Amino acid sequence: MAFTVNTNVGAMAALQSLNATNRGLSTVQSRINTGLAVASTKDDSASFTIAQTLRGDMGGLKAVTSSLQRAKSTVDVAVAGAEQISDLVNQMKSKATEASDAGMDADSRTAIGKDFTALKEQITTIINSSEFNGTNLLKASGGTVSALQSTDTAAATLSVSNLNFDAITTAIGTTFTDAATAKTMVGTLETQAKSINTHLSTLGSAARKIDGQLSFTSKLSDVIESGIGNLVDADLAKESANLQALQVKQQLGLQALSIANQAPQSVMSLFR
Numbered sequence: 001m002a003f004t005v006n007t008n009v010g011a012m013a014a015l016q017s018l019n020a021t022n023r024g025l026s027t028v029q030s031r032i033n034t035g036l037a038v039a040s041t042k043d044d045s046a047s048f049t050i051a052q053t054l055r056g057d058m059g060g061l062k063a064v065t066s067s068l069q070r071a072k073s074t075v076d077v078a079v080a081g082a083e084q085i086s087d088l089v090n091q092m093k094s095k096a097t098e099a100s101d102a103g104m105d106a107d108s109r110t111a112i113g114k115d116f117t118a119l120k121e122q123i124t125t126i127i128n129s130s131e132f133n134g135t136n137l138l139k140a141s142g143g144t145v146s147a148l149q150s151t152d153t154a155a156a157t158l159s160v161s162n163l164n165f166d167a168i169t170t171a172i173g174t175t176f177t178d179a180a181t182a183k184t185m186v187g188t189l190e191t192q193a194k195s196i197n198t199h200l201s202t203l204g205s206a207a208r209k210i211d212g213q214l215s216f217t218s219k220l221s222d223v224i225e226s227g228i229g230n231l232v233d234a235d236l237a238k239e240s241a242n243l244q245a246l247q248v249k250q251q252l253g254l255q256a257l258s259i260a261n262q263a264p265q266s267v268m269s270l271f272r
Contacts, residue, residue: 010260018253025246028239037234047231054228060151061221068158068217070133071147072210075160078137079203081130085123085138085165086196092119092172093189099182109182113175120172127165137203138165145206149213158213160206163199168192 031037041048095116099109127138136142137160145160171192176182 008260008264010263011257014253014257014260018250018257021246021249021253025250028243028246031234031239032236032243035234035236036232038232051228051231054224057151058221058224061217061224064148064151065214065217067148068210068214071145071158071160072207072214074132074135074137074145075203075207075210077130077132079207081126081138082165082196082200082203084126086193086200088119088123089189089193089196092116093186093193095119096176096182096185096189099176100179100186102179104179109178116175120169123169127169137163140164140166147210158209163202168195
């Protein structure tokens, strides 16, 4: 081996090795800091682009979930109102049945009629109050509910039609005046009770469908999020072990470079 001070091959080799170690150390520290093995397309273009696509899908699923939750709240409010109206109609039927007794005196029937009218007014109040986010499924002019079912915007939406409970109060009409009209009112209320039960069945079915879609969307979001993690998340236990190994290599590399830098000094001994 020639003695030269112009070219220190050992120092250059030691420096290259040290630089490689420092790059590896920087990569490991970045993975530990971010928790990501693939934080940029520079790390792994294929994995990064797939993860970005899946992140876009996650954003779409969040929009679907938000849409379904709004629909769920609207339907839940309508269900609460419809159930209360059903109870009130049953009470009104009881009042009308009581008033249909031909042996009842006029004053008693009038008092019952006032209770009957109060119950009907309460139904109107409930119909008008059963609104969420500007939509009222019980009021004729309250609109309908429509919600996304998936990220495919071309797919059919989940919709719930307006049930128009105003028609029920219109059908009930005014209160009874005698035993005969009270008896007729009983028949009218029985018909309206059946209509309300049909509406309740419709609302219940819609609520279950929305809940099912929400559950599926939540599970799908979890699966996609897990898939993103499998693609880009760092194994911190492994990175911790790599960090310790690289730190030792860095120290050894510094020592090797120091030794290599001292080699030209040995040439001076030839000139003593």
